[in-house]
Amino acid sequence: QTPKGSCLESVKIAIDTGYRHIDGAFVYFNEHEVGQAIREKIAEGKIKREDIFYCGKLWNTCHPPELVRPTLEKTLKILQLDYVDLYIIELPMAFKPGDAIYPKDENGKFIYHETDLCATWEAMEACKDAGLAKSIGVSNFNRRQLEMILNKPGLKYKPVSNQVECHPYFTQPKLLEFCRQQDIVIVGYSPLGTSRDETWVNVSSPPLLKDPVLNAIGKKYNKTAAQVALRFSIQRGVVVIPKSFNPQRIRENFQIFDFCLTEKEMKEIEALNKNVRYVELLM
Ligand code: A2P
Numbered sequence: 001q002t003p004k005g006s007c008l009e010s011v012k013i014a015i016d017t018g019y020r021h022i023d024g025a026f027v028y029f030n031e032h033e034v035g036q037a038i039r040e041k042i043a044e045g046k047i048k049r050e051d052i053f054y055c056g057k058l059w060n061t062c063h064p065p066e067l068v069r070p071t072l073e074k075t076l077k078i079l080q081l082d083y084v085d086l087y088i089i090e091l092p093m094a095f096k097p098g099d100a101i102y103p104k105d106e107n108g109k110f111i112y113h114e115t116d117l118c119a120t121w122e123a124m125e126a127c128k129d130a131g132l133a134k135s136i137g138v139s140n141f142n143r144r145q146l147e148m149i150l151n152k153p154g155l156k157y158k159p160v161s162n163q164v165e166c167h168p169y170f171t172q173p174k175l176l177e178f179c180r181q182q183d184i185v186i187v188g189y190s191p192l193g194t195s196r197d198e199t200w201v202n203v204s205s206p207p208l209l210k211d212p213v214l215n216a217i218g219k220k221y222n223k224t225a226a227q228v229a230l231r232f233s234i235q236r237g238v239v240v241i242p243k244s245f246n247p248q249r250i251r252e253n254f255q256i257f258d259f260c261l262t263e264k265e266m267k268e269i270e271a272l273n274k275n276v277r278y279v280e281l282l283m
Contacts, residue, residue, distance in 0.1 A: 011037035023241040025057035035079030055086040063094035063115040068123035087133035139163035163187040171273040191240040221259045
């Protein structure tokens with residue numbers, strides 16, 4: 001999903017800037033570049049493998065339990081790493097297994113596949129036991145789907161995290177509270193309101209970074225709306241994975257540890273919630 005080479009450069013700049021958490025996936029088709037960037041930085045002596053936190057994802061076509069470990073092994077081979085720090089089920093529904101990433105029938109409809117999420121989870125647990133993933137988690141799971149895993153008889157490991165859309169316009173108050181109670185970390189994707197690419201983003205929701213409140217608060221601290229949005233999330237305990245392929249903005253998004261929003265400002269930003277997703281995942 002990135003022009004050839006841009007991911008390699010961006011990850012290297014990010015590591016030099018101080019980022020250690022890298023959010024990847026097989027379906028981003030750039031894991032080879034991420035792996036190369038990490039390995040180059042290790043070879044340079046800039047970091048050690050254990051400094052990096054790499055998250056990989058199990059795609060929808062690979063939910064059948066017998067496919068889980070081979071799929072993770074494929075990712076590790078592409079990355080040329082021995083383990084991922086976190087491996088997550090990318091979405092709670094399955095597509096027909098096979099070479100097509102988005103399998104469709106002759107009418108252009110997605111071909112789904114019936115699998116048992118709990119069985120998929122057991123295969124994820126086995127990956128952790130085998131040392132291929134240090135931790136395991138989920139993504140785009142709602143409360144009921146989380147509860148299905150949490151209530152599974154014989155559960156060995158709870159999901160450590162749930163990666164979902166989360167930002168000032170979609171604050172996820174209920175899911176955040178539930179996950180807090182269950183000790184599940186929320187990792188917020190699209191923390192800056194996405195790239196507004198109309199092929200997959202609901203652009204009827206207004207651009208987050210143009211928000212007057214975020215900009216006004218930013219002015220006070222000499223920060224941008226993006227920095228305020230990121231600070232807001234981390235201050236409420238939500239992990240952020242901002243995406244940028246621009247060196248200046250990669251650095252900008254890291255300069256969020258030298259200021260603190262007041263309780264009043266946090267409340268003001270929380271009140272911006274529109275309960276509207278940018279990433280609707282209509283499939
Ligand atoms: P670019 O790669 O040109 O920086 P999200 O993390 O919510 O998915 O948002 C990603 C989008 O936000 C990308 O289009 C990215 O563009 C843009 N972006 C990233 N950082 C900033 C920033 N600090 N200010 C404005 N736009 C940003």
